[in-house]
Amino acid sequence: MAVACARASILPRRTVRARATWEAEGPPPAPPQPLPALESAKEAPRWAWRSACAFLLGGQVVLRASRGRIHAKNFATQLRTVGPSSLGVAMLTSSFVGMVFTIQFVREFTRLGLTRSVGGVLGLALARELSPVITAVILAGRVGSAFAAEIGSMQVSEQVDMLRVLRADPVDFLVTPRVLATSVAMPLLTVICFTVGLAASTLLAAGVYHIPANVILDSVVRALRPWDMIAALVKSVCFGYIIAVVSCAWGFTTRGGAKGVGESTTSAVVISLVCVFIADFLLSYLFFQGEGDALKQLT
Numbered sequence: 001m002a003v004a005c006a007r008a009s010i011l012p013r014r015t016v017r018a019r020a021t022w023e024a025e026g027p028p029p030a031p032p033q034p035l036p037a038l039e040s041a042k043e044a045p046r047w048a049w050r051s052a053c054a055f056l057l058g059g060q061v062v063l064r065a066s067r068g069r070i071h072a073k074n075f076a077t078q079l080r081t082v083g084p085s086s087l088g089v090a091m092l093t094s095s096f097v098g099m100v101f102t103i104q105f106v107r108e109f110t111r112l113g114l115t116r117s118v119g120g121v122l123g124l125a126l127a128r129e130l131s132p133v134i135t136a137v138i139l140a141g142r143v144g145s146a147f148a149a150e151i152g153s154m155q156v157s158e159q160v161d162m163l164r165v166l167r168a169d170p171v172d173f174l175v176t177p178r179v180l181a182t183s184v185a186m187p188l189l190t191v192i193c194f195t196v197g198l199a200a201s202t203l204l205a206a207g208v209y210h211i212p213a214n215v216i217l218d219s220v221v222r223a224l225r226p227w228d229m230i231a232a233l234v235k236s237v238c239f240g241y242i243i244a245v246v247s248c249a250w251g252f253t254t255r256g257g258a259k260g261v262g263e264s265t266t267s268a269v270v271i272s273l274v275c276v277f278i279a280d281f282l283l284s285y286l287f288f289q290g291e292g293d294a295l296k297q298l299t
Contacts, residue, residue: 046253054249060171061179061245071177078181082143083188090138090189091196094126097134098197099204101125106209119216120223122201127228128288131194133280135186136239140272144247147178148268151251152261160252170252179244186240187233194232231287238283239276246272 064070105118151174154160163170198220205211250268254260 050249050253053253054246057171057175057249057252058179058241058245061176064172064176065180069172069176070180071173074173075177075181078177079185081146082139082181083185086139086142086185086189087192089142090135090193093138094131094134094193094197095200097130098122098126098199098201101130102201102204102209106205106211110209115211116215116219118205118211119202119219122216123198123220123224124228126194126197126201127224127232129280129284131190131197132232132235132239133276135189135193135236136243136276137273139182139186139189139240140243140247140269140276143182144243144272145265145269147244147247148251148254148265149261151175151248152254152264155252155254156257156260175245175248175252178248179241182240182244183237184240186236190232190236191229227287231283234287235280235283238279242275242279243272246275 101122102118105121106115109115109118109121151160154174160170160174163173202213202216205216206213247268250264250271254264256263
């Protein structure tokens with residue numbers, strides 16, 4: 001009973017002291033409110049901040065690569081993944097695409113009596129459009145999805161945060177090697193796809209439609225210009241850069257565990273292909289606008 005009375009006498013004293021302190025010093029400061037910009041960023045659509053992340057990531061890769069901040073061992077590993085691992089699929093696809101276009105061109109050109117022009121048209125189509133785009137589609141489906149899945153899994157399992165704890169920059173360690181490896185391997189794969197597609201077209205034309213191989217190859221040599229191959233290589237470098245940057249950005253912005261990884265992987269492939277087709281239109285309009293004279297050499 002005495003203890004209870006003592007507590008009852010102490011509690012009011014503490015309350016009086018706290019009230020006196022509050023009256024002397026004023027009310028406690030209010031908790032900090034978030035900035036309006038941050039609140040609006042959180043409410044922004046997911047595609048908007050993912051696109052912003054891709055632009056920032058692409059700029060950081062160019063800046064750091066120009067300064068020589070390249071992880072050589074990781075670059076060599078990614079180059080083996082992008083190049084030799086994708087070579088078989090790229091060659092098989094380009095050969096069948098070349099044969100399909102041979103069937104269509106020979107069928108129509110034979111009716112017009114322009115059999116000698118089949119090789120030139122095939123060469124132009126393969127060099128300017130088919131080889132870079134087909135290779136980009138293959139890399140987007142095979143390599144881009146792998147990049148998004150790997151980095152997305154690391155993001156949701158907090159391995160990316162562990163790299164920051166260990167003072168290893170994730171952009172230098174994860175993104176820059178992948179972007180450079182894709183940009184380097186893409187032109188090489190494009191040249192190989194062009195060669196294989198043209199060879200398959202020549203064999204089909206000679207074996208099935210009885211058009212001599214020397215006629216096809218002579219038409220290709222007369223139709224193609226060095227600028228056609230240069231434009232194809234420039235396109236392939238741009239396509240590889242786009243695929244790698246978009247895939248890595250989508251991986252870094254993955255949320256929601258395994259389900260989020262799957263959604264990011266699918267979205268990365270789709271957005272990469274859309275960006276590749278848009279870039280292909282812009283580059284084609286820039287490189288090949290105006291009247292051409294390539295087919296004049298075939299008549």
